[in-house]
Amino acid sequence: MEKELRLMKGNEAVAEAAIRAGADGYFGYPITPQSEILEYLMEANPQATTGMVVLQAESEVAAINMVYGGASCGKKVMTSSSSPGISLKQEGITYIAGAELPCLIVNVVRGGPGLGTIQPAQSDYFQATKGGGHGDYHLLVLAPASVQEMADFVELGFDLAFKYRNPVMILSDGAIGQMMEKVWLKPQKKRSEEILPWATTGKPATRERNIITSLDLDPGRQEHFNLKLIAKYREMEEKEVRFEEFMTDDAEYIFVAYGTSARLCQKALQLARAEGIKAGLLRPITLFPFPKKRLNELAASVKGMLAVEMSAGQMVEDVMLSVCGKTRVSHYGRMGGMIPTPEEVLENLKSFIKG
């Protein structure tokens, strides 16, 4: 398949990009608003072309453990779900992080808690960026704001997952999953045939056996392992921070927003500028690692930052930690599947400016 321009839903773009990125396997279970990922892959039947396995598991728990198994063999494997389903996967995710395995997890977030609603939300930020399961670990979290990024972050996500031997999450939401936009798809990549040195692919006579586990009953060794993980996360913070800025050069007030909220803020920013308010936008693309340094720099030159999220206020805590009290920080959000309008965001910026 050649490079190609298509009109696709975010969910479909993830699925097509996974095939084209040369993924070895997808294991999932349907849930709105991300079911199109599984449906698209089932219909595309890549087994017949690239050899990629697509399987509807009996549950989310089974799906993530199939990912665990595939990743143990060094395969490029992924799963996707939406909020309640991602909660079910958390045990598997912490085991995968603890076993230092690469994989890609896509969360098309809906409103919560519990079964909540099927409408878009960003209320899984804490779960995605602070671990989610038990134990000291992080996922590397990518936050797409367009259908194009839904596609691009699949390959990027796999690359980063293998680079750090760490699970990567694409944290999207129902709006980006369901909407259609133009998307440039990359040409088909061949599935890798490389046998990775740490993978459990059968022991040859030439090396010791590989063991994949997240269990170590020796506290000293376990702590040593924890330190190794922390070093890995520090390295991500050094090398992998990604963000995008809009009109921050002369900005007095900055929106901080990711995903769908960042799109709303782009519009709110235009409306604000039209009224003479010097607004800017910083859009974190990686949520872990978070663009702390850049926000801290910007804090010195602006009068305030407004975090806009479709949640009760989660990312705003990372904004506060980043600016260390150098500037005023506040939050505006809607919940339960409600999406704020750009006009509403502008009104809140105005009342934030008034103080």
Next chain:
Amino acid sequence: MTEEIIIAGFGGQGVLSMGKIMAYSGMMQDMEVSWMPSYGPEMRGGTANVNVILSDERISSPILRSFDTAIILNQQSMDKFEKSVKPGGTLIYDGNGITRHPERKDITVYRIDAAEEASKLKMQKMFNMFVLGGFMKVKPILKTEYVLKGLKKSLPERYHNLIPLNEKAIERGMEIINKV
């Protein structure tokens, strides 16, 4: 140029697919496009709406609450979205089943009796194409040539034989739309 549109009506009227054809056509014309459907309980309860944006520039928010053009195909949608048209904007509606007609004076209102015409010509399944034709007449953004290309791209091949009929519906739609 940025045109922010909502199409709203009953499920089955072809609301989402009409939006999709508009987005495809925009793409064929090298425009930036977005298509954002309602996928929630409202859709499951029988009403459907979709936001479509056609623009020469990178699209910021794909989710909107006020629109340059509202295409309204049932009474519930009239009650809900008449007020969402920007002042100076356009409202296009099908008179079929409408009991309370648009009342606003600060917008341009067009009526197209597409359901009636489609039924007269026994082309009920192409109802939405009549409406699309009406839209194309009063908002000349999408060109027929590209709409046909868009149809070709969005329809499965087994339906490509229906494209000439769709074209006919679009042309007829252009003729039967009237300013109120």
